Amino acid sequence: MTPRLAVWVVNGLLAGLAAVSVFPLLWMLSVSFMPAGSASTLPTPLLPPAVTLDNFRTLFGGVGMGRYLFNSFAIAVLATAISVTFNVMAGYAFAKLRFRGRETLFRLLLGALVIPGQVAMLPLFLMLKPLGLINTYGGAIVPAMASVFGIFLVRQFARGIPDELLEAARIDGASELRIFLTIVVPLLGPVLATLAVFSFLGSWNDFMWPLIVLTDDALHTLPVALAGLSREHVQDSELMMAGSVVTVLPVLLLFLALQRQYMAGLMAGGVKG
Amino acid sequence: MTRSGVVGWALAAPALAVILVFFAVPVVIGLALSLTDFDLYALADLSTLRFVGLDNYARLLHTPLFWQAFGNTLYFVAVGVPVSIGLSLGAALLLHARVAKWQALFRTALFAPVVTTVVAVAVIWRYLLHTRYGLINQALGTLGIDPVDWLGNPHWSMPAIILFAAWKNFGYNMVILLAALQAVPRELYESARVDGAGSLRQFSDLTFPMLTPTLAMVGIMTLAGYFQLFAEPYVMTQGGPLRSTVSVLYFMYEEGFRWWNLGYASAVAFVLFLVIFAVSAALWRFDRDPAAGR
Numbered sequence: 001m002t003p004r005l006a007v008w009v010v011n012g013l014l015a016g017l018a019a020v021s022v023f024p025l026l027w028m029l030s031v032s033f034m035p036a037g038s039a040s041t042l043p044t045p046l047l048p049p050a051v052t053l054d055n056f057r058t059l060f061g062g063v064g065m066g067r068y069l070f071n072s073f074a075i076a077v078l079a080t081a082i083s084v085t086f087n088v089m090a091g092y093a094f095a096k097l098r099f100r101g102r103e104t105l106f107r108l109l110l111g112a113l114v115i116p117g118q119v120a121m122l123p124l125f126l127m128l129k130p131l132g133l134i135n136t137y138g139g140a141i142v143p144a145m146a147s148v149f150g151i152f153l154v155r156q157f158a159r160g161i162p163d164e165l166l167e168a169a170r171i172d173g174a175s176e177l178r179i180f181l182t183i184v185v186p187l188l189g190p191v192l193a194t195l196a197v198f199s200f201l202g203s204w205n206d207f208m209w210p211l212i213v214l215t216d217d218a219l220h221t222l223p224v225a226l227a228g229l230s231r232e233h234v235q236d237s238e239l240m241m242a243g244s245v246v247t248v249l250p251v252l253l254l255f256l257a258l259q260r261q262y263m264a265g266l267m268a269g270g271v272k273g
Numbered sequence: 274m275t276r277s278g279v280v281g282w283a284l285a286a287p288a289l290a291v292i293l294v295f296f297a298v299p300v301v302i303g304l305a306l307s308l309t310d311f312d313l314y315a316l317a318d319l320s321t322l323r324f325v326g327l328d329n330y331a332r333l334l335h336t337p338l339f340w341q342a343f344g345n346t347l348y349f350v351a352v353g354v355p356v357s358i359g360l361s362l363g364a365a366l367l368l369h370a371r372v373a374k375w376q377a378l379f380r381t382a383l384f385a386p387v388v389t390t391v392v393a394v395a396v397i398w399r400y401l402l403h404t405r406y407g408l409i410n411q412a413l414g415t416l417g418i419d420p421v422d423w424l425g426n427p428h429w430s431m432p433a434i435i436l437f438a439a440w441k442n443f444g445y446n447m448v449i450l451l452a453a454l455q456a457v458p459r460e461l462y463e464s465a466r467v468d469g470a471g472s473l474r475q476f477s478d479l480t481f482p483m484l485t486p487t488l489a490m491v492g493i494m495t496l497a498g499y500f501q502l503f504a505e506p507y508v509m510t511q512g513g514p515l516r517s518t519v520s521v522l523y524f525m526y527e528e529g530f531r532w533w534n535l536g537y538a539s540a541v542a543f544v545l546f547l548v549i550f551a552v553s554a555a556l557w558r559f560d561r562d563p564a565a566g567r
Binding site for chain 1 (some may be wrong): 277278279280282284285286288289291292295296297298299300302303306314321364367368370372373374375378379381382383384386388389390391393394395396398399400401402406407408411440444445448449452497500501503504507508511522525526530531535538539542543544545549550554
């Protein structure tokens with residue numbers, strides 16, 4: 001292949017693949033602004049024949065999408081705040097503090113990675129029932145409050161903190177808590193951001209557990225509500241696309257804003273894991 | 274215990290407690306549950322609960338729908354994993370090519386589907402795959418291909434879901450493979466070129482061997498993930514048509530949370546776990562020692 005041809009072939013293929021990746025998302029956005037029924041005409045329009053916000057009005061007015069949006073936000077923010085805190089504490093402890101049983105515990109944690117989360121779902125549902133946690137935000141975030149992946153990620157980064165730095169602070173008489181809060185946490189800033197993006201996206205996009213634990217319609221998250229709506233409103237494609245926009249747009253924007261942190265975490269977890 | 278020992282335990286305790294109480298304990302209870310006839314009656318009154326040994330497992334092996342769900346899931350894994358990883362590898366190689374322009378922009382575009390919500394993009398794809406108004410059939414129509422009833426024909430429903438899953442997921446492994454490609458020292462390629470190796474030789478003798486460990490890891494992780502197929506059929510086909518897209522987890526969900534056969538459904542969960550574990554372990558051994566598989 002001549003070099004010039006290679007440039008065209010490689011970039012042409014990449015452009016084609018990128019178009020296929022992004023097209024469904026752009027089309028979703030376009031259909032969400034179409035008047036009811038116009039996506040079901042031939043040939044199927046790519047752009048709205050007339051731009052309308054009716055679908056969004058119906059969603060937030062009649063369907064109560066605002067409620068689901070709030071639920072999704074509340075659950076994702078709570079899960080992220082708690083899991084980042086717990087994972088950073090544990091990750092640092094596993095990396096830098098010697099405590100009895102540390103190595104055994106860490107091996108056990110890594111071993112637990114092979115067990116799929118769904119194995120725990122049925123019994124967890126039964127455990128949360130007598131505790132009154134079914135149909136509460138608490139029940140929805142409980143399994144996401146700490147993760148082996150998160151602990152592992154923090155541990156990888158925390159191992160890079162020089163021991164001399166911690167020892168010097170100890171000799172100066174700083175308490176362990178003070179060392180953790182004023183030296184360790186600031187140094188772990190980048191990995192905290194990575195972890196936060198991961199847990200927010202994971203919680204926002206989660207489907208099976210919220211479907212099980214949040215049976216009350218008023219507590220549904222966006223994916224659960226959207227799945228229910230899409231079964232009821234099979235014909236209302238414009239309305240459903242608007243629902244998809246409301247569900248996807250927040251995480252897509254978050255990803256675009258924090259792309260660097262997200263990719264860093266993915267490579268650290270993927271390549272070394 | 275030393276001071277740092279106490280603090281170490283104190284810092285690790287909250288996360289470990291969460292994982293113990295909300296993961297490890299449920300797994301053990303789940304195993305016990307799978308040996309009982311826990312159902313709707315036991316949910317109301319625990320005294321009706323009976324220990325049934327391995328009856329649930331035996332019953333499972335005699336349930337045609339379970340075998341169908343198992344077969345459907347194997348189909349999804351056996352075709353979906355190679356298709357997804359093939360796409361990831363192809364995209365990673367293109368992005369890594371010396372002549373590729375706008376690498377960052379393309380990478381972001383190709384990765385975008387990964388961060389989206391499965392349920393929401395499944396709703397989009399349901400309309401893209403619509404027999405009459407779907408853009409996929411209209412595109413095929415311009416090539417002279419008759420409309421395909423993607424989600425209504427039991428022969429096409431699983432391929433349609435595989436297509437969707439590949440689109441949604443390939444970007445994830447692409448980024449990991451790209452990182453592995455970038456870790457291969459450029460000098461190795463220089464010396465290969467000096468030795469007269471062409472592009473194909475460079476790929477088969479240099480790139481591919483360097484990539485094998487990453488490919489194996491990515492393969493095992495994707496395999497384990499694809500065995501957990503659930504949201505896609507839940508939204509796109511509701512298990513149909515003719516039960517052609519009922520997956521093992523979909524079967525478990527229906528048994529557990531629609532019919533409240535929680536003992537029976539727990540047995541399903543453990544069978545799935547054992548299958549994932551066995552297949553991953555076999556692949557892992559094969560990767561470590563290829564001769565073992567021959």
